[in-house]
Amino acid sequence: MAGRLMAGRLTGAGAAGVAAVATAAAAVVVGQRHRRRPDEGAGSPREALTRWQAVTVLADPNDVYSGGHKPPFLADLGEDVEVEVRAAAGDKGTELRARLRQPASSKKSADEAAKTIRMALRRAKQVIEAGEVLRVDPTPHGERKATPTGAVVDRATAHADEEGLL
Incomplete structure (x- = not known):
């Protein structure tokens, strides 16, 4: 042994x-x-087609979704989008959530719908918190010189609504 x-x-x-x-x-x-089976859980194709998108808004829930009227920009998406409002964790404002009511027919259309919902949520958050959609363009001092850094800023500004953080 x-x-x-x-x-x-x-x-x-x-x-x-x-x-x-x-x-x-x-x-x-x-x-x-x-x-897991490939068709269930987080990251699955089924879950991706109906996933909630959310932002935290520094406002009271009654100021975000009052009188049965959807927040600005989300109302423009019509009845295809489901909207939920609830108090954010830790008393940090309001969580504003949105998703498609029906799953998209394909991954590509789900990605486009998610992008549209994200843009609407960001814009709604800005209008609720600041009273307007905040823009960098046009620059207040006129035209910017053509520099490598300026080109990066212009590109980031052009794609700021699409996805992620700047």
Whole structure:
């Protein structure tokens, strides 16, 4: 026997073998437990077609969605978009959420709808908090010189509504 039994314990190669078998068995159990079908859960095609988009607005929920009227820009999307308003966690304002009522027919149309909803949410947040949609253009001092940094700023400004953070 490669290992010895001393005081109720395995030592040497026997202990290492038992540990290796236990680790492999745990990995199999964990791997099976966390495995999902491809059509369910976060990141799945089905979930992506109906995912909620959300922003936190620094305002009271009654100021965000009052009198049954959808917030600005979200109202422009019509009845295809479902809107929810609730108090944000930690008393940090209001969570404004929106998603398509019906799943989009394809991944491409779902991506376009998500982009449109994100833009509407950002603009609604700006109007509710600042009273207007904030714009960098036109620059208040006239034309900007053609510089590498200016080109980066112009490109970022042109695509600011699309996705992500600047």
